[in-house]
Every structure is written in structure tokens, then in C-alpha cells.
Amino acid sequence: EAAVTQSPRNKVTVTGGNVTLSCRQTNSHNYMYWYRQDTGHGLRLIHYSYGAGNLQIGDVPDGYKATRTTQEDFFLLLELASPSQTSLYFCASSEADWASYEQYFGPGTRLTVL
Template sequence: EAAVTQSPRNKVTVTGGNVTLSCRQTNSHNYMYWYRQDTGHGLRLIHYSYGAGNLQIGDVPDGYKATRTTQEDFFLLLELASPSQTSLYFCASSEKLGGTETLYFGSGTRLTVL
């Protein structure tokens, strides 16, 4: 069974704070993704990566950095958090971009920026 683990599950920070969200997958998948989910918007892609050291910009990248340190680990960085970044964040992995492989999601990280 594919496994994607996110941490922390919940995080509260203040405006201007520095936050790192972590994601680890044990699927040996090449692709990893960070999404945010907000009411009325579904899931929106922030950044994704197709391997260690690689980073691709998604649809809503402003205010976010990301780093793929290994095939297993993908981090989302908010260096100056703002209240507009209060959201539910999902990490996902897949073998290929598109194709016949589905996404496997983590359980999500709920971030609140005060």
C-alpha cells in the first residue's frame, strides 16, 4: 500500500512566521506535489517535483518555496507566513506525471496563520 506521511498534522503560526511542512513518501515514486485546499477552490497545485533536487512551479506558487531533498522527502516552506495562507495542505506522490498512475495523498496539514 502506497504511503505518504505529512507532518505536522496541525500548525499555528503568526503573520511573518517561518513554517516548514514536511512530506515523506515510501512508494519510490518520482513525482511529489504540494496542494492547498480551500472551500470553493478544490485543490490547487503549489509546487511539484519529479526527483531529488528538482522543483517545478504549480498554479499558486506565490509566497511558497519548496525543496526536494531526496526521492522520499519534499518540504513546503513559508518564510513569511500571511493569513491568506491559512489552509489545508496536502502532499501527494505519483509514479508518473499524468499517465495511468493515480495520486496518493497524505492526510493533510492544517495551517492557521494568525
């Protein structure tokens, strides 16, 4: 089964702070994704990537940067954190197989911006 890990699992920062969320997948999946989950909004796509060095913009990218350094590692950067970015963040990965399309999610990172 696909394995996706995230760190840290919990993070508290202050407004204006700098935060990096990390994600690693060990199944050689091509695609990786960052989502935020908020009550009433469901899962919303922030950024995604289809390989090392690639970055695609999702549906709610404002205030977020991302970088895919290797096949395994995908980072989400909040350079000036705001309280509106308090959320539960999930990373996911998938094969580039149109007939499959299953996404495997990590355990999530809960971020609180004070």
C-alpha cells in the first residue's frame, strides 16, 4: 500500500511567521498534491506537481508556495502566515495512470496561526 508521510503533525505559529510543511511518498508516484480541509469547504487543492521541479497551481493558491525537490518530497511554504490559513493540511500522491486515479493521503498536518 502507498505510504505518504507528513511532518510536522501539528504546528503553531504567529501571524507573519514562516512555515514549511513537508510531505514524502515512498512509492515512486509521479503526482503529489497539497490540500487544505476546512469545515464547510471540504478538501480544496492548493498546489500539485507531476514530477521533480514541476509545480502546478490549484484552486486556492493565494498565500502558498510549493516546491517539489525530488520524486519523493513535496513542500508547502507559508511565508507570511495569516490566521485564515489555520487549517488541516493533507498531502496526497498518485500514479500517472488515467485508469486508476486513486490518491493516497498522508495523515495530515494541523496548522494553527495565532
